[in-house]
Amino acid sequence: MGITKSQIxxxxxxxxxxxxxVLGHPARVAILQYISKQNACICNDLVDEIGLAxxxxxxxxxxxxSIGLLxxxxxxxxMCYCINVxxxxxxxxxxxxxxxxxxxxxx
Amino acid sequence: MGITKSQIxxxxxxxxxxxxxVLGHPARVAILQYISKQNACICNDLVDEIGLAxxxxxxxxxxxxSIGLLxxxxxxxxMCYCINVxxxxxxxxxxxxxxxxxxxxxx
DNA sequence: TTTATATATTGCAATATTACGATAATAAAA
DNA sequence: TTTTATTATCGTAATATTGCAATATATAAA
Numbered sequence: 001m002g003i004t005k006s007q008i009x010x011x012x013x014x015x016x017x018x019x020x021x022v023l024g025h026p027a028r029v030a031i032l033q034y035i036s037k038q039n040a041c042i043c044n045d046l047v048d049e050i051g052l053a054x055x056x057x058x059x060x061x062x063x064x065x066s067i068g069l070l071x072x073x074x075x076x077x078x079m080c081y082c083i084n085v086x087x088x089x090x091x092x093x094x095x096x097x098x099x100x101x102x103x104x105x106x107x
Numbered sequence: 108m109g110i111t112k113s114q115i116x117x118x119x120x121x122x123x124x125x126x127x128x129v130l131g132h133p134a135r136v137a138i139l140q141y142i143s144k145q146n147a148c149i150c151n152d153l154v155d156e157i158g159l160a161x162x163x164x165x166x167x168x169x170x171x172x173s174i175g176l177l178x179x180x181x182x183x184x185x186m187c188y189c190i191n192v193x194x195x196x197x198x199x200x201x202x203x204x205x206x207x208x209x210x211x212x213x214x
Numbered sequence: 215t216t217t218a219t220a221t222a223t224t225g226c227a228a229t230a231t232t233a234c235g236a237t238a239a240t241a242a243a244a
Numbered sequence: 245t246t247t248t249a250t251t252a253t254c255g256t257a258a259t260a261t262t263g264c265a266a267t268a269t270a271t272a273a274a
Binding site: 042 | 248249250251252253254261262263
């Protein structure tokens with residue numbers, strides 16, 4: 001036990017949940033907000049800005065990358081992490097579809 | 108370690124993350140979809156429909172209730188769980204605000 | 215009241231997540 | 245090449261989540 005039974009759900013249910021899960025940590029919400037405010041970003045800024053260890057920030061960035069929300073480019077000896085706007089919009093649309101479909105009246 | 112450092116984030120960041128987190132499990136996505144499809148619901152249906160133990164379903168329902176997404180009414184010896192449409196719409200709006208604010212171009 | 219049915223709670227084992235120090239990897243600067 | 249700066253990865257401890265059996269609670273039916 002303790003393991004999520006992904007196999008009993010549809011691919012779409014797992015994908016939606018995975019996406020929500022990645023956004024389900026305040027550090028990752030904060031990272032996205034900060035990056036968008038800067039219009040550019042290097043990881044080291046985030047360590048100062050957010051107040052978590054460098055290893056921890058790096059790990060959170062990896063998760064945001066895993067669902068395609070961030071793209072990173074090497075820029076000298078830093079990384080330039082940015083929001084992948086296309087993916088971002090795509091996910092926003094999927095979310096709204098989910099919300100609109102699920103909305104219903106009963107009771 | 109191992110504990111999320113909520114105190115270093117804003118209330119809004121924590122709230123948004125908490126909301127995403129609750130939706131971040133395929134069983135809870137499936138529950139919401141199923142309830143909305145039925146326009147009414149009793150927990151026992153969900154056990155058959157989703158294929159998790161009764162105790163597990165009950166726990167997931169509790170989490171959905173914790174962020175106000177579901178409201179439950181006693182109906183005879185069953186429960187009638189329904190989507191709280193007002194809360195649902197409210198959260199959809201908050202999400203869109205977050206998405207629109209965060210969307211930006213760089214790199 | 216007793217029994218049956220539906221849901222909630224408790225306790226626990228398995229697994230996942232969070233956080234961080236240490237260290238590796240990479241690339242610019244000296 | 246050596247040093248410095250930046251980011252990634254590894255290993256590990258603390259905590260959280262998932263799932264379920266067992267049990268408690270609550271209500272309808274007998």
